[in-house]
């Protein structure tokens with residue numbers, strides 16, 4: 001790749017609104033190492049899933065939302081798969097601007113209502129430059145105050161009829177993935193990713209279309225992370241279209257099997273390492 005090609009890789013101008021279509025009503029907008037998801041057909045009511053990186057996400061989401069859904073068309077809700085800094089970047093501004101509720105799992109609430117920061121990244125797993133950089137990532141707590149609402153206990157997703165949220169803990173305690181049974185569309189959040197985020201170059205170029213475990217440095221509970229993918233997500237993925245946080249593929253490539261084995265292996269090694277580390 002030449003340097004001149006790099007911006008096109010970082011910001012692929014796929015649609016006029018710069019989103020990547022997954023289905024007629026699900027599109028992803030790439031923001032450096034993560035995606036934000038737009039749910040809704042162009043011009044209609046819509047919902048934002050996750051809110052990208054600090055600084056870079058805000059202008060991108062504003063512009064894409066306006067182009068896709070029309071000027072002044074505010075979303076009905078914002079849904080968070082979890083509250084890591086790269087998923088809430090544009091939130092403080094957008095939530096005020098749009099004056100909409102933000103939904104997350106009850107177990108994610110302490111990190112989003114000012115009560116607790118996320119645990120520090122674990123330097124004993126992963127490796128690579130991103131893992132080392134992760135020590136510098138902001139960990140919150142964030143406080144989105146009165147706008148924060150718990151996802152409904154019946155599994156429904158506000159503003160997204162026909163979808164349900166699936167609790168997929170491990171990467172964070174209250175991590176959720178969103179699933180639509182009618183066409184097996186999955187918004188996986190960080191339950192798995194399609195680039196190895198420990199490698200800065202792979203994360204930035206989104207170059208490797210394989211499915212991997214979530215970012216190792218930022219996943220405190222590998223046993224749950226593995227169980228979430230093995231027990232909950234693999235059975236949902238059979239004939240799927242899928243949308244991980246960092247990239248969307250429809251359908252998901254067959255290599256995902258590799259990631260399940262990789263995740264199992266990492267869960268075993270990480271539990272041993274953590275047991276040694278914490279005695």
Ligand SMILES: [Zn+2]
Nearest residue numbers: 082084171190
């Ligand atoms: Zn995360």
